[in-house]
Amino acid sequence: MLKGKENVWAAAAVHAVGRVNFLDDPSQSPHCKARAIYEFFGIAESTGQNKSKEIRDILNMGPMSPEWSLPSQLINNPMVWMLQVDGIVVDIRQAPIELQKFAFEEGYIPFIPSKQR
Known part of the structure; x- marks a missing residue:
């Protein structure tokens, strides 16, 4: 380059x-x-x-690619929200708020999705 x-x-x-x-x-x-x-x-x-x-x-x-997605596109990007919970891949946007908060606090997701809707 x-x-x-x-x-x-x-x-x-x-x-x-x-x-x-x-x-x-x-x-x-x-x-x-x-x-x-x-x-x-x-x-x-x-x-x-x-x-x-x-x-x-x-x-x-x-x-x-989550790291290259525009902030406005993150909520619609499934790659951001797929997390492994107890060996099963889940869409954290569909999980209870408590699990979303935990994922955010641990740095797994960029924000709490249920608070963005």
Whole structure:
């Protein structure tokens, strides 16, 4: 990442974070197609896609990666809320408030989901 043009890396970074957060999904608000990102930065789509992939690989960014999700998207990201309780994976959003509070206090979840609804 030390080589190349700044506008190429900027476009790729915007696309990489946008991809994790489903920026190209028209049902989301805001939304934007990848082509528009690359046009804005003045680069070829193929160049942007390649650099975006490079960033995502280096930073281990995948769809719904909790550490790369926008705060506004966390409540809808199932990867944030799946916890193992007594050997069973549960969606902590469906658990009793006491268990949610415990998970928050232990740092397993970013906030208490029942208080966000």
